[in-house]
Amino acid sequence: MVLGGLLPSTPATNVLLVLVATGVIWLGSGWLEHAADRLAAYYGLPAVVQGSVIVALGSSFPEFTSVLFASLAGVFDMGVGAIVGSAIFNILVIPALSGLSTEGDLETSRVIVYKEAQFYMVAVATLVVTFALAVIYIPVADAPPLTGLITRPLAAIPLLLYGLYLFIQWQDVDDYDGDTSSDDDIAVAREWGRLALGLVLILVAVEQLVGSVESLGATFGIPTFLAGVTIIAAATSLPDLLVSVRSAQNGNSATSLGNVLGSNTFDLLVAIPVGVLIVGSVPIDFAVAVPMMGVLTLATVLLFTLLRTELSLTRPEAYVLLVAYFVFVVWAIAESAGVTQLVRG
Numbered sequence: 001m002v003l004g005g006l007l008p009s010t011p012a013t014n015v016l017l018v019l020v021a022t023g024v025i026w027l028g029s030g031w032l033e034h035a036a037d038r039l040a041a042y043y044g045l046p047a048v049v050q051g052s053v054i055v056a057l058g059s060s061f062p063e064f065t066s067v068l069f070a071s072l073a074g075v076f077d078m079g080v081g082a083i084v085g086s087a088i089f090n091i092l093v094i095p096a097l098s099g100l101s102t103e104g105d106l107e108t109s110r111v112i113v114y115k116e117a118q119f120y121m122v123a124v125a126t127l128v129v130t131f132a133l134a135v136i137y138i139p140v141a142d143a144p145p146l147t148g149l150i151t152r153p154l155a156a157i158p159l160l161l162y163g164l165y166l167f168i169q170w171q172d173v174d175d176y177d178g179d180t181s182s183d184d185d186i187a188v189a190r191e192w193g194r195l196a197l198g199l200v201l202i203l204v205a206v207e208q209l210v211g212s213v214e215s216l217g218a219t220f221g222i223p224t225f226l227a228g229v230t231i232i233a234a235a236t237s238l239p240d241l242l243v244s245v246r247s248a249q250n251g252n253s254a255t256s257l258g259n260v261l262g263s264n265t266f267d268l269l270v271a272i273p274v275g276v277l278i279v280g281s282v283p284i285d286f287a288v289a290v291p292m293m294g295v296l297t298l299a300t301v302l303l304f305t306l307l308r309t310e311l312s313l314t315r316p317e318a319y320v321l322l323v324a325y326f327v328f329v330v331w332a333i334a335e336s337a338g339v340t341q342l343v344r345g
Helices: 011-043 047-072 076-100 108-138 152-171 188-220 224-236 238-249 253-278 288-313 315-337
Strands: 147-151 279-283
Touching: 011 188, 011 224, 011 238, 047 076, 047 188, 047 224, 047 253, 047 279, 047 288, 076 188, 076 224, 076 238, 076 253, 076 279, 076 288, 076 315, 108 147, 108 152, 108 253, 108 279, 108 288, 147 152, 152 253, 188 224, 224 253, 224 315, 238 253, 253 279, 279 288, 288 315
Parallel strands: none
Antiparallel strands: 147 279
């Protein structure tokens, strides 16, 4: 039963609920992000806090809640799949659509190509190391080979790295003057209310989304990890897509690309570990997770290779990214059907 038993748990009902929940996530994230941006401006927060914390919270909250509810439902693989799948979607699809939404090329900078890319790759490597430590030191008995238990101490490793990320960003803000907006420009109480309502909408929608996808996966025999990689990942990435495309159309390519990297860094280093901290401990199948992290690494290498050429993303290069994502989706379907067996879970 879905919606607290109000509707029968049939495939048609679950598909409809997935579509409705996706729309609600899009609506709630829009409210959350708008309110967070306005409040950051009102309180005069520095750009690093507004971009790396406030905006990251707004656009990454759906992924964060997907990990939380997947962990509580005992399908942590689906939550991790949603994070990794969302990261791949962000890396390939969002820059491509952002570039196609502008009249010219999507401009970038050496700071994004080098500094942000390097730290992002360190984040990917750190998560893989955390998974490996779980398999080496806390193997799960009576489970598939290479299954380990991620505990709270292990989850603290990526969280500490995210703290370093914020510290580095903070140090790069030179001579910041806290400029605040007047009370006439921003209704603070209304924005706080909008932010809270956005959080509630996202929480309810993601809880229903995870439950419906889990039910569909059980009905059609779709592995939970791959269900998270495809369906949940695409649904929860809508806020990131909206922010980046809108920024690109406004001529702010740095924000467009920065949102992608900042959101992915937050998802990998915060969303997954916090889910573990709340639940206590969760099993992770190393044989399932690492191949997907490898795909994420390849997608990242492709993006930054294209961005480095002339420090811009051209329209043909944007189409290359879309084709790459299409190939990824076809491969994910092939894994579900058993045609390919790169993922051993």
